[in-house]
Amino acid sequence: MPELPEVEAVRRKLDREVAKAVIVAARLVRRPDRALEAQLRGRRIERVGRRGKNLLLELSGGSVLRVHLGMTGNLYALKQGRSPAATARAWLELEDGRTLVLDDPRALGRLELLSAAEAGRLACELGVEPTTAEFTANRLVELARGCRAPIKLFLTDQKRISGLGNIYAAEALFRAGIHPARPANRLSRRRLERLYTAIVDVLQVAIQSACNAYSGPGRFDASETFPLAVYRRAGLPCPRCRRRIGRIRQAGRSTYFCPGCQR
DNA sequence: AACACGACCTGGTAGC
DNA sequence: TGCTACCAGGTCGTGT
Numbered sequence A: 001m002p003e004l005p006e007v008e009a010v011r012r013k014l015d016r017e018v019a020k021a022v023i024v025a026a027r028l029v030r031r032p033d034r035a036l037e038a039q040l041r042g043r044r045i046e047r048v049g050r051r052g053k054n055l056l057l058e059l060s061g062g063s064v065l066r067v068h069l070g071m072t073g074n075l076y077a078l079k080q081g082r083s084p085a086a087t088a089r090a091w092l093e094l095e096d097g098r099t100l101v102l103d104d105p106r107a108l109g110r111l112e113l114l115s116a117a118e119a120g121r122l123a124c125e126l127g128v129e130p131t132t133a134e135f136t137a138n139r140l141v142e143l144a145r146g147c148r149a150p151i152k153l154f155l156t157d158q159k160r161i162s163g164l165g166n167i168y169a170a171e172a173l174f175r176a177g178i179h180p181a182r183p184a185n186r187l188s189r190r191r192l193e194r195l196y197t198a199i200v201d202v203l204q205v206a207i208q209s210a211c212n213a214y215s216g217p218g219r220f221d222a223s224e225t226f227p228l229a230v231y232r233r234a235g236l237p238c239p240r241c242r243r244r245i246g247r248i249r250q251a252g253r254s255t256y257f258c259p260g261c262q263r
Numbered sequence B: 001a002a003c004a005c006g007a008c009c010t011g012g013t014a015g016c
Numbered sequence C: 001t002g003c004t005a006c007c008a009g010g011t012c013g014t015g016t
Helices: A004-018 A034-040 A116-125 A137-145 A151-156 A166-176 A189-213
Strands: A023-028 A045-051 A054-059 A064-068 A074-078 A088-094 A099-103 A110-114 A246-250 A253-257
Touching (some): A004 A045, A004 A054, A004 A074, A004 A189, A023 A034, A034 A110, A064 A116, A110 A116, A137 A151, A137 A189, A151 A166, A166 A253
Antiparallel strands (some): A023 A088, A045 A054, A054 A064, A074 A099, A088 A099
């Protein structure tokens, strides 16, 4: 599921559905944690926030429940009487009978309670939020100047920009016409400005797509409605120039790109 | 300091 | 129909 757009879709829905709800019981399975269960009991969820790919449930008393969905996680509220998926890793019973479920089939997700100070530290460690006014073309230029790594790795480094992952980094680079292996610090200002626009556009469209696709339990995917140009399309024709999409390996992961359009 | 790589996990799918 | 191999939206620790 989750790069920034999917996490943001979850955040928006949960903030509508469970803000102000009180947790009356918590059950953590697969990695039981009685202490955390006890700490969650009786807390009210003040609001549901997000930083990068992290969901942040701000609780009464100032602590923050950080939920990271890993590769395949999902978080949703279930109506009274419905039972969570077999792969559920945690469920929080709410005062009104609903259940907040963390479904985590691959068990790569995280769940931890942070103090206000720890939450502040997390916010500092993560890079700029690409959906806010703090993210500007100038900011991108400055960040890229200090990085010799390939631009694809620069984009997915959460300490520099928070929220981009394998799909949307590849799609933004395609839209900007930039080859993923180009060193970040060797791109011209002009090309980085194009990349900036591409990132902002891709995220905006993907958030809309993710909001449409997400309805609670089960898998969802912004790309159900997001028009993927390159991601997972190796061997298929580029939508712009019809050349075959290529796949390279960077830091152990696949990067998809068009060898005709991306230089 | 900056990179690559394996580990952590499970499930889907393509090919034999 | 099995079986194997590879792929997968993320991070973290370790080693060079």
